[in-house]
């Protein structure tokens with residue numbers, strides 16, 4: 538058997554998935570839409586508008602695509618998997634209703650309540666009833682409080698006001714600012730105290746396997762300061778995720794999630810990303826995502842010793858329980874090289890040098906090539922992934938390669954993994 542694969546997406550996560558898929562002897566040809574120069578080196582990039590589901594279906598039909606793998610959340614929440622599957626094509630990624638675990642915070646919270654999955658206490662309000670939300674906030678006398686837009690908001694839909702005044706401003710922002718569409722429904726929840734970590738599972742609708750854990754670095758600045766970003770770096774495995782914690786996460790969260798989705802009629806297929814708060818009472822869900830994390834994917838997929846494509850196919854056939862997935866015992870760290878200014882305004886089109894001299898795995902994100910040169914083309918530009926038998930070795934390997942790469946106004950955090958090292962002592 539050898540198959541044609543279409544991969545949807547263009548970030549560091551997708552280059553990593555493409556790299557994993559391209560290693561498989563089962564692959565005939567890999568297409569990535571729209572892809573980046575990293576995926577171009579592993580197959581063919583195609584200029585498809587992925588929000589045009591009819592165009593994607595047409596491409597799948599006319600290019601004999603045997604499997605479509607969806608990287609980002611947006612097309613999943615928009616129902617791309619349903620369109621392809623209903624037309625008889627294999628897709629790795631959840632259908633629209635299952636993707637609501639990420640697409641609607643209200644759905645996710647209500648689902649967790651129905652299935653006794655530990656998470657922050659919450660209440661949901663309608664945008665037309667924001668007065669009620671204001672009353673509710675005023676009746677809480679402990680701060681911070683957490684306000685979340687129900688819908689997808691590109692990582693910007695969570696506000697954590699520290700006082701009543703800030704909370705009222707946050708409410709106004711959600712009602713009338715750029716988030717007002719995503720916030721037509723609003724979740725107000727308890728602030729959980731603890732450290733965050735992410736656990737990832739791969740699922741076939743019926744069963745699941747845990748494939749790794751990681752810690753992301755969401756803030757732009759060192760010491761977790763500054764604005765929120767898509768993620769400035771990650772490392773895996775995370776020392777905070779002990780065997781005992783992982784066991785509790787599996788029993789209290791992952792298994793009931795997969796079983797609950799199946800029982801409620803939305804069997805979950807694809808990667809499941811569980812964002813956890815490790816509280817004094819144990820792990821609680823901060824959020825679900827219906828896809829792999831970016832940049833967490835970059836430090837987990839390379840640890841797979843099993844053929845990634847074989848596992849993806851097994852999931853689409855409901856045969857995951859027959860696959861044995863094995864991993865190496867390395868630590869990995871990825872440092873994201875960003876354009877200066879990100880996550881706010883930044884310049885593009887800067888020439889990148891030194892990528893070939895780097896000793897680490899390099900996964901592209903916001904890059905493009907022109908006349909044989911590699912140029913910056915986004916906020917997060919490259920991922921530099923080092924590995925080693927200890928976390929320290931992995932971190933050092935990443936930063937040694939980071940030093941070889943340059944572009945004008947390149948910015949990166951210098952403390953990726955420091956939290957993990959501190960925990961190990």
Ligand code: AMP
Nearest residue numbers: 657683695726727728729730812823824
């Ligand atoms: P989310 O988009 O739901 O992951 O939220 C973004 C970030 O807000 C999370 O990564 C946490 O750092 C923080 N956050 C969200 N919900 C809570 C909560 N209930 N308690 C504490 N922090 C939270």
Ligand code: GLY
Nearest residue numbers: 753768830831832
């Ligand atoms: N790294 C955070 C995310 O993928 O949402």
